[in-house]
Amino acid sequence: MADTLSPLPDGTRPVVEIRKLWSVFDTPDRRLVVHKDLDLTVNRGEVVSIVGGSGSGKTVLLRQILGLERPHRGQVHIMGRPVDQFAGPGASSRIGMLFQHGALFSAFTVLENVAFPLRELKTLPRRLIVEASMVKLQMVGLKPADAEKMPSELSGGMIKRAALARALIMDPPLLLLDEPTAGLDPDSSDGFVSLLRSLHRDLALTVVMVTHDLDTLFELSTRIAVLADQHVIVNDKPREVIAFRHPFVEDFFLGERGQRAMELLREYPFAI
Numbered sequence: 001m002a003d004t005l006s007p008l009p010d011g012t013r014p015v016v017e018i019r020k021l022w023s024v025f026d027t028p029d030r031r032l033v034v035h036k037d038l039d040l041t042v043n044r045g046e047v048v049s050i051v052g053g054s055g056s057g058k059t060v061l062l063r064q065i066l067g068l069e070r071p072h073r074g075q076v077h078i079m080g081r082p083v084d085q086f087a088g089p090g091a092s093s094r095i096g097m098l099f100q101h102g103a104l105f106s107a108f109t110v111l112e113n114v115a116f117p118l119r120e121l122k123t124l125p126r127r128l129i130v131e132a133s134m135v136k137l138q139m140v141g142l143k144p145a146d147a148e149k150m151p152s153e154l155s156g157g158m159i160k161r162a163a164l165a166r167a168l169i170m171d172p173p174l175l176l177l178d179e180p181t182a183g184l185d186p187d188s189s190d191g192f193v194s195l196l197r198s199l200h201r202d203l204a205l206t207v208v209m210v211t212h213d214l215d216t217l218f219e220l221s222t223r224i225a226v227l228a229d230q231h232v233i234v235n236d237k238p239r240e241v242i243a244f245r246h247p248f249v250e251d252f253f254l255g256e257r258g259q260r261a262m263e264l265l266r267e268y269p270f271a272i
């Protein structure tokens, strides 16, 4: 497909550029159009949160950014290149993904899980792989002794941290998070959000996240993109999004949630 995206010099293009995206699933009895002419731009250093109703296509959108789904029409470019060029081993050097339940391999230790993308490269000696993995474990707040544990021995917060270490093992500039705090108790959730905040700052990461959780949303997002009616209806600073007139936005931020949103806006006036 021809590249009709704006030809900017290297490094100045957005990290994620989605233009006129259609995501379509054909089943024997029907065609489901999840995204229709969807546009989304994420610039370097931003934390963009995607919110939307159940089934609005948030996960499918993350999968499009990862190159796990193919556009029916339209374009998905990551760091200036079509996303399908990032497939294969080494893809994790561009995009890190934290899946909702961690998606650790249950038969591998924490260390083996974190090291997995590096081992897949088949180019590095074992000693270096172990060293790099231990550095990442420390970076996410796990102890050296946790390296030899099996996933079944970890708490929910530790699973997220181990999965995050694996997502970051190849220092990707772009990190995707699917419901990063879902299933965590309030303390673990706060701890994980603080970790994400400091990693975003220290590693100059660009982040795209799906979350339903208002605290996570307001503590981390520089912008919120709302998915409804098969496309992004608004993509703006949290304050602007709350004021946007649309039935989904009004429902989502209504009542107690709306009050909490206003409190959080006062607490985090500049997000990051």
Ligand SMILES: Nc1ncnc2c1ncn2[C@@H]1O[C@H](COP(=O)(O)OP(=O)(O)OP(=O)(O)O)[C@@H](O)[C@H]1O
Binding pocket: 025, 032, 034, 052, 053, 054, 055, 056, 057, 058, 059, 060, 061
């Ligand atoms: N591989 C697939 N084949 C057919 N339909 C699919 C496939 N993947 C997703 N869908 C459908 O696409 C729609 C969007 O799914 P998606 O998982 O992106 O929703 P979501 O916004 O993440 O929802 P939730 O908040 O409930 O997780 C749903 O109707 C889902 O059933």
